[in-house]
Amino acid sequence: MTSTEITYFDRPGKQNTEAVLGAVHRRLVSLGLKHLVVASNSGDTAMKAIERFADLDVQVVTVTSHCGFSGEGMTDMSPEAERALAEAGSQVVRASHALSGVERSFTRKLGGCSRAEAVSDVLRALFGQGMKVCVEITLMAADNGAIPCSNQEVAVIAGTGEGADTACILRPAHANDFFKMEVREIIATPRAKRGDE
Secondary structure, eight states: OOOOOOEEESSOSGGGHHHHHHHHHHHHHHHTOOEEEEEOSSSHHHHHHHHHTTTSOOEEEEEEOOTTSSSTTOOSSOHHHHHHHHHTTOEEEEOOOTTTHHHHHHHHHHOSOOHHHHHHHHHHHHHOHHHHHHHHHHHHHHHTTSSOOSSOOEEEEEOSSSSOOEEEEEEOOOGGGGGGOEEEEEEEEESSSSSOO
């Protein structure tokens, strides 16, 4: 049996970033994990993670939104931010969102909802945007070969909008083996998932 601490925030949002990083640092040390996956559209949260975990032997993988997410041909992360992350030792993964991807275009054009989008909506509704993103970016990092999947564990950080408010320990999986993924620990999460309660 293992007993560990979970950090609960009153509300989601970037104001929780430093507390998330502190909680994840403690868990990385305790578990001896070597891989951390961080959601970061601008690069700011990933750079904070790189700086915070500089004392650990941890590979920080930054997962950012795909080109076209915010507008046709647009990327959220600037080339300068991406270069700075790479120079700091982080692999940057830019990929289609694993829980929407091409399915979103069918939904917009034809209506209805795909199974992947339903999974996304259930994760977001029950566990919050941050947990949905944790699951999604882990799939994206795994499919890009940025993290191992052979029954190893990784720490994952994401948030609601900007910054970080959610962190967990996952057993990663590739998208085509989605049901092998396991959320093994929740490190930090907002109690009110949508910030409107």
